[in-house]
Amino acid sequence: MRFFSAVLAFLICAAIANADERIKLNVRISQAPEGVAAHFEIARDVTNLRLEYRSEFAEGTWAITTPGLTYKNGEVSSATPFHTFDVVVTARNDFVSGPFYPCVIKIGDSGRIVYASYFAGLQSAYDTTISFETPSSTTAIGLPRGGSSFRVERTAAPSDQAAGIYVYLGPASAAKETPLATYIADPAVQPWIQQQLENLASPSLAFYRRNIGISLRRKPLIMTTFSSGRKGAFQADVTEGPNVVFRIFGDQWREKTDRATADIRHTARHEYAHFWNSYAVRSSDNEGGRWLHEGGAEYWARLAEADLDRNERHSSNVESALNKCAANLVALPLSRTTAAASYPCGETIQWFADLGQRRSGKDYFSLWRELLKRADANGGNYSVAMFRELAERNTPTVRDTISLIVDRDGTDRWYELPAILAKLRVKLEAAPPEPAAFRDAVVMHVIEGNCGNGFWIEDGWLKLETEENCGPLSGKPQVDSMNGHNLFTDPKGAFDAVEAACKSNGDVTFSRAGVERTWTVKCDRPLHKPPPTFAYKLKP
Ligand SMILES: [Zn+2]
Known part of the structure; x- marks a missing residue:
C-alpha cells in the first residue's frame, strides 16, 4: 500500500511537471x-x-x-x-x-x-x-x-x-457604463465622433447578435484616443475582451463632413463585427485566410448600414469592392497575398456567398451561424475550408466565383467573371481599365517578384509593402515614379515603359521626386494587362 502511494505521488508530480515546466x-x-x-x-x-x-x-x-x-x-x-x-x-x-x-x-x-x-x-x-x-x-x-x-x-x-x-x-x-458597452474617450476626441461611435454601437451590436444568434461573453470596452499628428488618419484594433481602440489623428476630424461620418460609421461597424467573427470564435487561417474575417467584417458592416441606416448603396458598395479587388489582384491568387487585397476581395467573396444563399432561398447570415456553430464544435476555430464548403454547396457557380479569386491567377480570369455571374442572374459589365488600374497593375507586377505583397496609396506617392532584408526593394520604399513616368499623372506611360523593359529582361527603376535614392530591379516576367472596370447593373 505504501509503495503504491509513493508511485502515485511520483506520477502526479511528473504529470504536473510535464504540464508546465x-x-x-x-x-x-x-x-x-x-x-x-x-x-x-x-x-x-x-x-x-x-x-x-x-x-x-x-x-x-x-x-x-x-x-x-x-x-x-x-x-x-x-x-x-x-x-x-x-x-x-x-x-x-x-x-x-x-x-x-x-x-x-x-x-x-x-x-x-x-x-x-x-x-x-x-x-x-x-x-x-x-x-x-x-x-x-x-x-x-x-x-x-x-x-x-x-x-x-x-x-x-x-x-x-x-x-x-x-x-x-x-x-x-x-469610464462610462451603458447596458451594452463600456466607453472611455480621451477628452480631446471630437464630441461628434464619440457620439457617432456610441450611438452606432447599441443598434449595431444588437443587429449582429440578432443575425449571428450569439451573445458576447463579456461587455465590450470601446476606447477612443485623439492626437493632432498625422493628417486625417484613423486606426482601429480589436483585441480579446472584446476591447477596441479607435485612434484618431489630425485636426481635420474637427469638421463633421459626410465623408468623415461615413468613414467613421463604416470602420466602427467593421470593428464591432470582429467582436463576433474574430473574438467570439476565431479563424484558424488568420494570416493566409485574412480575407475571410476581414471580408466578413466588411460585408456585415455593409448589411448593418443597409438595414439600420436604410441606405440603398448595396450595389455601388459591391461594385466598388469588386473593382478594388481586381485592381489589387492582378497576377496572384488571393490565397497567396495577404495585404491590400484581403479587404475588398474578402468583401466580394462574401457577396458571392450571399448570392448563392439567396439562390437557395436562405439568408446570408445563416451561413455564418452555421460556420460559428462548427467553430464551436472545433475548439472555437473556423477555417477557410469550412467557409468554402458551406458557401459552395449552394451551387457550383458560387464555387467558380470564389475559386476565380482565391485559387486562380492572372488577369484573364477577370474577363470571365461576367459570364459566370450571369448564371446567378447578375448583370455585370466589364469596361476597359481606368488609368489608375495601369498604375496598380504595373506596381503590383514588379513588387510581387521582389518580396512585396502590396502598397499603400498616400498623397501623391506610394509606400511599398516589402519584406525586410529581401533584395533591392527592402525597407518599404516611398516612391512616385517608375522608369521616369509619374504613377499618378502618367500611369499608362509607366505601364508601357515597364512592359517594354519586362520583354527584354530590362531594368525597372522606382524613384521619388526630390529624393536622390532610386530602387532598381530586373524584370523578366511578362506584364499582365490590367483588369476591366466592372459595372454592376441592378435588374430593373
Ligand atoms: Zn478588420
Missing part, C-alpha cells in the same frame, strides 16, 4: 508620467528574457532602469544573471503605419491603454501573470476575467495574440 514570471504594471512602469520578477536567474511580442511600435520606448540590462527587439538581456528588473515604457500616441498593436497609448492626461502581449514572457518558456496596480480612484478595465490581474493563457495563436488584450489603466471616473 515553464518558468514563472510575474509582471506588475503601474502608471508612470511617461506611460507605464513595469516590474518583472522571474522565478529563477536568467541572462536573457524573451518577450512574447515585439514590433516596431515598441522600439525606442522601453527604458530599463535596472543597471546592466538592455532591451532590444523584444529581448531583455544582461552579461550577468538577473531575476528582477524594472522598465519604464513611454506611451506613443503618434501614427505608425503597419500592422502593429501599440504598446502603451495615453488616453486623457492620466489614463493608459496597455497591450499586454508586450509584457508576457515567451509562452513556450514562461508562465506569465500580469497584474495592474490600481491605487485609490484608479482602476483596470478589460482584463479577461475582470479584476486587476490575469495569468496568460497558453495559445497556439501567433505571438501578437498571446495575452493579446488592450487593458485600460487610469481614473475610474473616465
